[in-house]
Amino acid sequence: APVKSYAAVDLGASSGRVMVGRVGPDSLGLTEAHRFPNRPVRTPEGLRWDILSLYAGVLDGLRTAGQVAGQVDSVGIDSWAVDYGLLDADGALLGNPVHYRDTRTEGVAEKVWATVPADELYARTGLQYAPFNTLYQLAAARESAQLAYAERLLLIPDLLTYWLTGEAGTELTNASTTQLIDPRTRDWAHDVASRLGIDLGLFAPLRRPGDPAGLLRPEVLEETGLTGPVPVTTVGSHDTASAVAAVPATGGERFAYICTGTWSLAGLELDAPVLTEASRAANFTNELGLDGTVRYLRNIMGLWLLQECLRAWGDPELTELLHAAADVPALRSVVDAGDAAFLAPGRMPARIADACRDSGQPVPESPAEITRCILDSLALAHRRAITEAQALADHPVDVVHIVGGGTRNALLCQLTADACGLPVVAGPAEAAALGNVLVQARAGGLVGDRTAMRQLIARTQPLERYEPRGDTAAWRAAQARLTAR
Numbered sequence: 136a137p138v139k140s141y142a143a144v145d146l147g148a149s150s151g152r153v154m155v156g157r158v159g160p161d162s163l164g165l166t167e168a169h170r171f172p173n174r175p176v177r178t179p180e181g182l183r184w185d186i187l188s189l190y191a192g193v194l195d196g197l198r199t200a201g202q203v204a205g206q207v208d209s210v211g212i213d214s215w216a217v218d219y220g221l222l223d224a225d226g227a228l229l230g231n232p233v234h235y236r237d238t239r240t241e242g243v244a245e246k247v248w249a250t251v252p253a254d255e256l257y258a259r260t261g262l263q264y265a266p267f268n269t270l271y272q273l274a275a276a277r278e279s280a281q282l283a284y285a286e287r288l289l290l291i292p293d294l295l296t297y298w299l300t301g302e303a304g305t306e307l308t309n310a311s312t313t314q315l316i317d318p319r320t321r322d323w324a325h326d327v328a329s330r331l332g333i334d335l336g337l338f339a340p341l342r343r344p345g346d347p348a349g350l351l352r353p354e355v356l357e358e359t360g361l362t363g364p365v366p367v368t369t370v371g372s373h374d375t376a377s378a379v380a381a382v383p384a385t386g387g388e389r390f391a392y393i394c395t396g397t398w399s400l401a402g403l404e405l406d407a408p409v410l411t412e413a414s415r416a417a418n419f420t421n422e423l424g425l426d427g428t429v430r431y432l433r434n435i436m437g438l439w440l441l442q443e444c445l446r447a448w449g450d451p452e453l454t455e456l457l458h459a460a461a462d463v464p465a466l467r468s469v470v471d472a473g474d475a476a477f478l479a480p481g482r483m484p485a486r487i488a489d490a491c492r493d494s495g496q497p498v499p500e501s502p503a504e505i506t507r508c509i510l511d512s513l514a515l516a517h518r519r520a521i522t523e524a525q526a527l528a529d530h531p532v533d534v535v536h537i538v539g540g541g542t543r544n545a546l547l548c549q550l551t552a553d554a555c556g557l558p559v560v561a562g563p564a565e566a567a568a569l570g571n572v573l574v575q576a577r578a579g580g581l582v583g584d585r586t587a588m589r590q591l592i593a594r595t596q597p598l599e600r601y602e603p604r605g606d607t608a609a610w611r612a613a614q615a616r617l618t619a620r
C-alpha cells in the first residue's frame with residue numbers, strides 16, 4: 136500500500152515548525168523537520184511580526200523535510216489567525232505585518248459600533264469581540280498610507296502560500312476570523328464590509344481546505360532542494376481549525392475540546408452557528424472549521440500568561456517550575472484568564488499579582504506560586520467556557536479533549552479535568568500539524584472523512600487520560616470569588 140509524505144508548516148505565536156507526516160491507509164507518523172522561534176519585534180511603528188525570518192524558517196524546514204522524507208508529496212500551511220500582509224500593485228509586501236497584540240486597535244471597536252452596532256455585528260458575523268479581529272485592525276488602519284497603496288490583502292498563511300507558489304487565495308477557516316464572513320452562508324458579509332468602508336476586493340478569491348493552491352515555484356525548488364512538481368494543498372489554514380480537525384474523538388462520544396498553546400481555545404464543534412444575544416453576552420465565537428462545521432469557542436489567554444512570566448524571570452527550567460507549582464496549595468488565588476487586560480506583553484508577574492491584590496486574594500510571590508495561580512486560573516477558565524458552551528449551544532458532552540502544546544503540562548490537564556468534573560483525554564501535542572497533514576492526505580485520497588481522520592489519530596498517537604478528582608465545589612467557590620468583584 137502507498138505511504139505518502141506531507142510537509143506541514145505550522146506557525147504558532149511562540150514557535151514555527153515544519154513537520155513531516157507519513158500517511159498510509161492505516162498508519163500515521165509525524166516527525167519534526169525543523170523548529171524555529173517566532174519572535175515579534177518592537178519597531179518605532181509598533182509590534183510587528185518578523186515575516187521574512189518566518190519565511191526563511193519555512194524554506195529551511197522544507198529543505199530538511201525533503202531530506203527526512205526523500206520526496207515531499209504536498210505542502211500545507213497553517214498559522215495563527217486574524218493578521219495579514221498588504222501587497223502593492225507590483226505584488227510587493229507593504230511593511231511588516233502588524234502583530235495582533237499591537238495597541239493600534241485600542242478604542243477602535245467603539246467607533247466601528249457607532250456604524251454597525253455590536254449586536255448587529257454579532258448577528259451577522261458570529262464573532263466574539265476581540266480588539267484584534269481583522270475588521271478592527273482594518274478600521275484602525277483606515278487612514279494609513281499602506282492601506283491606501285494596497286491592492287491585495289493576504290492573511291499570514293495565504294501570504295506564505297503566495298510566496299511559495301505565486302498564487303493568491305483566501306482560505307475560508309482563517310477568513311472566518313476576520314469578522315467579515317457570514318457563518319451561515321460561509322461567504323463574505325458584503326453588507327457589513329460596505330457599511331464600514333472595507334473593500335472586500337482587497338481579498339483574493341476564497342478557497343477551501345483540500346483545494347489546490349499551486350505548485351512550488353522553480354526558485355523555491357532550487358532553494359529547498361526539492362524535486363518538482365510539488366503541489367501546495369489548502370488546509371484549514373487557521374491553526375485552531377487544523378487542531379480541531381485532529382481532535383481524536385472516535386465517533387461515539389459527545390466531546391468538547393481545548394486547544395492549548397499560547398492561547399486556550401475552548402468549545403464545541405457544531406453544525407450551525409449560535410448567534411443568540413446570550414451567546415454574544417458570553418463572548419463566544421463562531422469560527423469555521425473543516426467541511427462547513429462551526430468552531431463554537433471562547434478565547435482564553437492561555438499559556439501566554441506563563442510564557443510572559445518565564446520571559447520576565449529569565450527563562451528558568453519549565454519542568455522543575457511545574458513540579459514546584461504542583462506542591463503549592465490549590466486555588467489560593469485566581470485571576471480571570473479571559474480578561475483582555477492580559478493581552479499586551481510585559482510585566483506579567485506584576486500584573487498577575489496586582490489582579491490578585493485588587494480582588495482581595497492572597498498575592499502569589501514566588502515563581503512557583505505565580506505559576507500555580509496561572510494554572511488554577513486557566514483550569515477555571517476552561518471550566519467556565521466548557522460549561523457555558525454546553526448550555527448556550529444545548530450540546531452536552533461526556534469528555535474534554537485537550538490538544539496542543541499544553542498537553543505536555545500534566546498539571547494543567549489534571550486541573551482541567553478536576554475543574555470541569557469531566558474526564559480529559561490529552562493529546563496530540565502537535566494537533567495543528569496533524570490536522571494539516573490529514574487534510575492533505577484526504578485531498579490525495581488516502582484517508583476518508585473527518586471521523587476516519589480522527590480515528591486514525593486516536594489509533595496511532597499517544598494519548599493520556601485524566602479522571603476528575605474530588606468534587607467541583609472548590610472550583611465553583613473560586614469562580615464566585617472572581618465574579619463577585
Ligand code: ADP
Nearest residue numbers: 147148149150395396397438539540541543544
Ligand atoms: P503555539 O502554537 O501557540 O506557539 P504550542 O502549541 O507550541 O503554542 O504550545 C506552547 C506551550 O506549550 C508553551 O507555552 C508551554 O507552556 C507548553 N509546553 C511546551 N513544552 C512543554 C513541556 N515540556 N512541559 C510543559 N509544557 C510545555
Ligand code: LRH
Nearest residue numbers: 214215216217374375398
Ligand atoms: C491561536 C490563534 C487563535 C486566535 C489567535 C489570534 O494560535 O490562531 O485561534 O484567536 O491565535
